[in-house]
Amino acid sequence: MIKVVILGGGNVAFHLTNQLLKNTSVNLVQVYNRTIKNIKYLEKQISITNKLKELKDVDIYIISVSDNAIAPLSKKLDFKNKLVVHTSGSVNITEIKSISNKGVFYPLQTFSTAKNIHFSEIPICIEASTKKDLELLETLAKSISKKVYHINSNQRKSLHVAAVFVNNFVNHLYHIGNDICDKNNIPFEILQPLIKETSEKIKTLKPSVAQTGPAKRNDTTTIKDHLDILTKNQQEIYTLLTQSIIQTYGKKL
Incomplete structure (x- = not known):
């Protein structure tokens, strides 16, 4: 033993x-x-x-x-x-x-x-x-x-960075989504089936294949509407993530 x-x-x-x-x-x-x-x-x-x-x-x-x-x-x-x-x-x-x-x-x-x-x-x-x-x-x-x-240690360091992206950063985005809901008197639980489906979907699909949303489809009107209702800090995060998605899928604003 x-x-x-x-x-x-x-x-x-x-x-x-x-x-x-x-x-x-x-x-x-x-x-x-x-x-x-x-x-x-x-x-x-x-x-x-x-x-x-x-x-x-x-x-x-x-x-x-x-x-x-x-x-x-x-x-x-x-x-x-x-x-x-x-x-x-x-x-x-x-x-x-x-x-x-x-x-x-x-x-x-x-x-x-x-x-x-x-x-x-x-x-x-x-x-x-x-x-x-x-x-x-x-x-x-x-x-x-x-x-x-x-x-090994080098692999683990990279794995840990990947874990920060898929866990810590994602949880912070949940926090932002929760704040937006609270500000507009919307129960956050409405989003939970969407959160569950997103996490379930990547068990069978690569994240690149599962990606959806206004940035993926280059919907500039919706992106602008979203930015108009966000705080400055939220706008910066939204814009950074939107630009990353656009660069990934080869489209421009």
């Missing part, structure tokens, strides 16, 4: 901890966090600590903290012949500064503590400095997910 320690108390660590606690093929031995109160809820289920010198001896140490904290924290983990990994999408494997073996265990999903996650459908992207460690990470990943990918 793989023995694991998780270091961190944020959103990813929260969900990963809960998942591994339910996993009968993995022994989650301990959770560490610098601020003990953030993991106090675990004290009746598992060993918790805010002291690195109290870390248990395990096979894998999973660092799940903010990107800029990975290097300084890992530097303090002097575990020879043990595997230390991080869960970041954008941080290179070389940023793990411990003398241990190095790896990455990146679950590609948006995490919020208020929303339950089904890990079996989450892609887990793994990387390791040795073949043996890669096999160990693959065993761990397959114990919680049906979708495991070998992704």
